[in-house]
Amino acid sequence: MAAHNNSRVVLVTGAARGIGKGIALRLAADGHDVAVNDIDANSDQLKAVADEITGLGRRSAVAVADVADPDAVQHMVDTVATELGRLDVMIANAGIAQVKPLLEVTPEEFDELMSINLRGVYLCYNAAAKQMIEQGGGGKIIGAASIVGYRPFPLLAHYSASKWAVRGLTQAAAMEWAQYGITVNAYCPGIVGTAMWDHIDEKLAEHEGLRKGAAIDKYSELIHLGRVSVPEDVASFVSYLASSDSDYMTGQSVMIDGGIQFS
């Protein structure tokens, strides 16, 4: 168990796989009770993650919900508060990527991506903050941004815009909710070897006329630390954000990218 934790009740969205799963398992190993969310299509994987959490000796709850749906998000937070007694840490991790030139992005695709990556984060931030205020204040809200929320990357224009907006929302929410003792911060991963990055890699390779896997090799060369990251690299920073060690930190969006340099 990490040194810097009091046990808290945590909710992680998009936790059936990838970074969200890595965060959920790390926070359970830290000694927190961890509720997990994902969409219905991934509910079997989600239940397996909840089983891993209980296997670590912590309590868990499964809250299937589409984070773009306001009623579903409210129900998710209510479920966690009922089953685990309260909500201390919200991690709005769920997100999707669409990989194409901006000129080819349709308004429908743009709206779909924003509904999950931005509206979903706003809905999770708000529902969590209301619950935390009702509990008497205090709490930690953490969102998923990205290094492409700081600078553009090929074929990710509207994704990039969504992550740029998450940084803005994080800073503004931090300002508004400091009065309730709630801190709000975001993590900005670089390249993390998950299903999302596999999809980006495949589309980039197609677009640049490269073999699959070549894009990841090309971009890996731009990483100072010489390797693509794994969910655990991001989870260890989120562990800090969820702990009392980060109590004086708010409104920040921090890059965990191995020092990648592009554009």
Ligand code: NAD
């Ligand atoms: P992933 O695709 O492997 O996992 C994302 C999870 O979110 C999936 O289980 C998916 O079902 C879930 N999800 C999608 N839409 C949802 C919805 N509407 N409601 C609830 N759950 C939903 O992706 P990942 O790589 O683990 O990414 C996690 C977060 O980190 C995302 O916000 C992503 O944008 C961000 N990120 C990823 C990378 C990377 O390189 N992989 C880099 C920077 C930022």
